[in-house]
């Protein structure tokens with residue numbers, strides 16, 4: 001496993017029970033835009049006093065819930081990620097992991113986390129099934145119909161320190177939308193699509209986060225900070241950093 005560690009800057013001791021052990025947030029690196037997530041997470045880590053590391057996750061052994069505190073499943077192609085996961089023998093470990101620890105799926109990652117997906121390939125597409133939603137894959141059309149749109153996400157400030165309004169920039173590339181929701185799923189973001197209709201593009205279900213856009217392709221670290229905070233709170237609540 002490749003690992004990137006960002007040393008914590010000299011700062012007052014944190015209340016997080018890390019005992020100098022880094023909190024490890026993995027990025028699934030089977031296919032897709034994984035390294036971009038590592039870069040944004042590293043930028044978030046530079047502003048925190050807690051030591052964090054961001055291992056690239058490729059095997060079942062990498063997915064030990066005792067030593068991996070959170071996981072990002074990147075965008076890419078959900079069928080390809082599922083296929084590689086199956087062939088490399090980590091699909092079941094992923095299924096177990098995402099039920100236990102904070103996991104954020106972006107775009108293809110959201111599709112993988114969900115319980116069902118339309119436009120799944122004939123013969124079925126392997127999903128992790130932890131997030132109680134159905135998604136419509138490629139709901140906005142093909143690659144050429146990719147678009148950017150301003151977004152507001154519940155729980156993420158869109159007011160800058162000087163009081164100006166700075167919405168997140170949503171990058172949608174062959175993006176899915178959430179079409180049905182289980183009782184425990186909160187809608188935290190919608191977007192007005194190119195055809196003027198309001199679509200669900202960000203959801204939260206306890207320790208799971210799903211976004212159909214790509215914050216890792218922008219310079220804005222707010223969604224990554226939101227997820228890091230989710231992981232830190234989960235570690236604190238569980239007292240399981242060792």
Ligand SMILES: NC(=O)CC[C@H](N)C(=O)O
Nearest residue numbers: 075076077078107108174
């Ligand atoms: N940018 C993306 O991750 C696209 C996901 C793609 N629509 C899929 O089905 O996997």
